[in-house]
Amino acid sequence: MTDVVIIGGGIVGLATALHLQQQRPALRVVLIEKEPAVARHQTGHNSGVIHSGLYYKPGSLKATNCIRGYQMLLDFCNEEGISYERCGKIVVATKPDQLPQLETLFERGQLNGLLGIRRISLAEMREIEPHVNGVAGLFVPQTGIIDYKQVCEKIAVKFQASGGELRLGERVEQVTAGNSLSIVVTNKDRYETKLVVNCAGLYSDKIAQLTQRDAIDVRIVPFRGEYYKIKPHKQHLVRNLIYPVPDPNFPFLGVHFTRMIHGGIEAGPNAVLAFAREGYTKSDINLKEMYETLSWPGFQKVAAKYWQTGLGEMYRSFSKAAFTKALQELIPDIQEADLEDGGAGVRAQACDRTGGLLDDFAILESDKAINVVNAPSPAATSSLSIGQTVSEKVLARF
Missing domain, CATH: 3.30.9 (D-Amino Acid Oxidase; Chain A, domain 2)
Known part of the structure; x- marks a missing residue:
């Protein structure tokens, strides 16, 4: 029998698994990934940017987890010898009608605690990026670049070294919730578990539909x-990173x-x-x-x-x-x-169902499952913080 089955070997699933195994070594945690290696989809196909937390509504899950996760990520990389670079970026208003939104971003950055963020003129932008054009911009010093596959590979090693079980090349085919245990059936094995944690990314809604008796209202x-x-x-x-408004x-x-x-x-x-x-x-x-x-x-x-x-x-x-x-x-x-x-x-x-594109991270809980059903960018930057958030929800069940 397993205490926790985590579905999905992207950076959020791996971070959750590592937090759980380190916080409660006695738990039996199994992470199931359908691909032959970790980080094969969203994590392995992103642009490798370490996001600062500039864009996100203060107090939202994106803002709080990105800002906390940013420092957790850098600390992890420093401890594990993973290379990254804080090169900064500029956000450019190319037209006057974009200036109000540029100012909104500046105010959000300040509210989210970004030190050193500053408004810059075209001349100042060209000192940073000589070939850029626009009417005004912001300089965000926190933004960086990294290889998230390397981060995932290191997390996977540490998770297993801490006693966790990583099952690669297994596709989840069915989840059945019983009175006390759930049964997770893959193309290779069958797991009885007290709790399912769904970090399945592009298929997170499909897994959530398997784990909850009530239909979920997102796709x-x-x-x-x-x-x-x-x-x-x-x-x-x-030279580095140049973004539009x-x-x-x-x-x-x-x-x-x-x-x-x-x-x-x-x-x-x-x-x-x-x-x-x-x-x-x-x-x-x-x-x-x-x-x-x-x-x-x-x-x-x-x-x-x-x-x-x-x-x-x-x-x-x-x-x-x-x-x-x-x-x-x-x-x-x-x-x-x-x-x-x-x-x-x-x-x-x-x-x-109403046509809302969810702007924030979304975590749905039921008796036998915790479903991370929306974790797009900046989930990679935020991953260690999201993993801690989810693991805290898991540990509250035990």
């Missing part, structure tokens, strides 16, 4: 973010430039509906999953509200020229010929 809608890479001869155009009504940060910890510059991502939950390319189509997304009333309301934005994102997905034009708002010197195909990630974005 994961997968959005693919596609990146280009800047060719080596033009990488001098970007985001649309406050849409839970994405807009196309931006990111220097990577292992070298190179990424440009992107856009945000287009993926036709499969693990749809990393345009040709990845899962008809059943696509139907589930398109038939969800919440998504239909989102599509009706944001159809113009969505069409623009789709256009950029198929038109390199349009993608380049969006990048030129920040760096006018960038040209279509300077870009080559990069990677892509898929964001697991929870959407409720």
